[in-house]
């Protein structure tokens with residue numbers, strides 16, 4: 551009897567469980583999670599131009615974003631896209647709507663020590679599986695880390711009405727560059743509450759400077775947002791390894807999923823939407839072919855673009871503002887979002903790249919191609 555084990559019940563594990571339930575998948579599915587990253591503590595923001603299975607989990611939708619780049623603030627419409635926010639507990643509740651009525655779905659608390667070809671070791675005991683989807687242990691040979699995305703965010707309450715509740719700020723470069731190309735991201739809740747995040751692309755071996763990040767956040771809140779005083783309700787922090795080269799996701803009957811499966815977009819650190827598409831493709835492949843490996847591959851040039859951008863900005867951090875300025879120079883953010891979604895054509899990409907220093911990027915691309 552076919553049995554599926556999903557290692558990790560975070561974003562990718564739960565998204566895959568929902569997709570399997572929705573594709574009328576009849577075999578037993580066990581999701582194992584040790585609770586080390588509580589889902590309730592997670593919030594994901596992402597953009598999308600199409601309906602998705604878990605859309606009911608989104609608590610907020612935006613049709614505009616704000617950017618501050620090259621000395622100018624601009625509000626951009628999103629065209630066919632919407633930017634939305636999903637809280638972890640809402641995601642879990644929507645996933646339960648799909649899996650709850652089905653007796654062959656089990657959610658088990660347990661720590662996975664190891665993944666093997668014929669199953670997983672959970673709390674020291676072997677659990678047999680035909681297919682393992684692993685969002686935790688990862689592939690034995692991971693591609694090199696090109697850069698790291700280091701972010702520290704404060705959920706703040708401001709004294710004055712400092713935030714625009716209707717428009718998130720995707721990037722604002724009015725902040726000190728802390729060991730790499732840095733900007734501030736603002737996700738508002740209302741006029742007095744927001745998540746304000748200092749985000750840096752750093753070299754893989756750059757030190758992390760917590761004091762400088764906190765000073766940058768405090769400075770932004772006072773000088774740019776104009777909070778007139780603020781209270782920090784919660785702090786979040788993460789360091790995400792960015793890899794532009796594709797991980798080998800398949801090992802025997804094991805497929806790595808989620809961030810471990812390389813679904814973090816190396817030039818943005820966003821993964822939510824990619825994980826949704828990947829989960830749907832895995833469920834479809836199992837249904838159509840009886841195995842989960844019939845997954846579409848986006849054109850390889852997008853990985854090259856990501857790698858080249860990371861090479862350039864880790865050497866010359868000021869180039870990030872220039873690159874974002876070029877990508878988001880239109881009256882709508884749609885062309886840039888479509889490019890970051892890896893859904894543009896080559897002529898559209900050349901138009902977007904105009905305004906970036908061609909010699910710098912071509913030299914980095916040449917170096918990358920020759921050294922691979």
Ligand SMILES: Cc1cc2nc3c(=O)[nH]c(=O)nc-3n(C[C@H](O)[C@H](O)[C@H](O)COP(=O)(O)OP(=O)(O)OC[C@H]3O[C@@H](n4cnc5c(N)ncnc54)[C@H](O)[C@@H]3O)c2cc1C
Nearest residue numbers: 558560561562583584586587594595662808809820821822
């Ligand atoms: C703080 C933070 C904020 C982010 N915000 C965004 C965002 O806004 N938008 C976006 O697109 N991307 C965002 N990302 C990137 C990415 O979308 C998330 O990291 C996403 O949660 C990745 O999904 P995942 O399933 O790979 O990992 P996770 O969601 O982390 O799931 C892994 C699960 O495995 C469990 N686990 C861990 N070890 C074990 C073990 N040994 N045995 C059993 N279970 C185990 C954990 O409890 C967890 O539930 C963010 C990342 C971080 C860290």
